[in-house]
Amino acid sequence: MTEKLTKQSIGVGVAGTGFIGPAHIEALRRNGIKVLGLAEATKEKAVEKAAELGIPRAFGSLYKMLADPDIDVVHLATPNYLHHPHTKAALLAGKHVVCEKPLAMNTTESAELVKLSKEKNLVNAVNFNIRMYPLAQQARSMVQNGDLGDLFILQGSYLQDWLLFQTDWNWRLEPDLGGTLRAVGDIGSHWLDLLTFITGLHVEEVYADFKTFHPIRKKPAKPVETYTGKILTPEDY
Numbered sequence: 001m002t003e004k005l006t007k008q009s010i011g012v013g014v015a016g017t018g019f020i021g022p023a024h025i026e027a028l029r030r031n032g033i034k035v036l037g038l039a040e041a042t043k044e045k046a047v048e049k050a051a052e053l054g055i056p057r058a059f060g061s062l063y064k065m066l067a068d069p070d071i072d073v074v075h076l077a078t079p080n081y082l083h084h085p086h087t088k089a090a091l092l093a094g095k096h097v098v099c100e101k102p103l104a105m106n107t108t109e110s111a112e113l114v115k116l117s118k119e120k121n122l123v124n125a126v127n128f129n130i131r132m133y134p135l136a137q138q139a140r141s142m143v144q145n146g147d148l149g150d151l152f153i154l155q156g157s158y159l160q161d162w163l164l165f166q167t168d169w170n171w172r173l174e175p176d177l178g179g180t181l182r183a184v185g186d187i188g189s190h191w192l193d194l195l196t197f198i199t200g201l202h203v204e205e206v207y208a209d210f211k212t213f214h215p216i217r218k219k220p221a222k223p224v225e226t227y228t229g230k231i232l233t234p235e236d237y
């Protein structure tokens with residue numbers, strides 16, 4: 001399968017077109033790759049988003065997109081709880097996978113996917129895009145060249161303010177949908193990946209202090225996409 005894939009012939013399908021899915025579509029197009037299919041939670045949403053984003057084929061579920069023989073690769077930009085079942089189904093259907101972070105909800109699930117992709121000889125990449133930033137690339141080269149000598153202490157932080165207000169909400173806050181690791185699995189996975197990418201070191205143990213800043217959060221009565229900028233009104237709660 002891999003032999004026939006070229007930039008011109010490759011058939012890519014993207015599942016999930018909320019906040020980050022459209023960024024995948026743009027990145028693919030900037031690399032000269034045509035996006036052939038789009039899968040969403042419902043057929044209606046898929047048709048609407050496909051028209052908006054100029055994608056020829058719309059599917060009401062990832063499983064329907066996997067049945068399309070012209071799709072060689074799927075990009076998964078869906079909420080975390082779907083990554084494991086969707087990646088597994090895609091690999092079993094013979095498709096390469098680029099999955100958003102985190103790859104799965106726990107290490108048992110992710111280990112299964114790593115094993116399966118090896119057995120099937122298919123790509124199962126996780127989108128740790130921050131590695132590609134020039135500063136990160138330079139820092140890695142400096143470590144590799146020995147410019148920094150021995151590393152004793154690594155410090156970093158990842159600042160985000162979208163959960164600042166008591167009314168900020170999306171699926172990330174629901175353990176069944178986002179995972180129990182919460183901020184560690186969400187932005188923390190980027191931070192951990194970046195440090196291991198730059199240094200070549202691996203995490204062996206973790207010591208952490210957790211705090212819940214808002215013991216009560218106000219969940220909107222209907223689902224909200226991430227960072228859409230929509231101003232919610234009292235009627236939404």
Ligand SMILES: NC(=O)c1ccc[n+]([C@@H]2O[C@H](COP(=O)([O-])OP(=O)(O)OC[C@H]3O[C@@H](n4cnc5c(N)ncnc54)[C@H](O)[C@@H]3O)[C@@H](O)[C@H]2O)c1
Pocket residue numbers: 015016017018019020021039040041045061062076077078079080082100101102127128129170171186224225226227
């Ligand atoms: N690498 C990064 O920088 C980065 C940034 C943001 C998000 N992410 C990751 O991307 C994923 C999506 O996050 P988001 O912020 O775009 O979320 P989002 O809520 O904005 O979008 C999720 C999309 O998935 C769709 N969806 C839900 N169920 C589906 C199903 N069964 N089949 C197909 N589509 C379905 C939703 O309708 C929505 O369009 C998460 O895993 C998140 O961790 C990564």
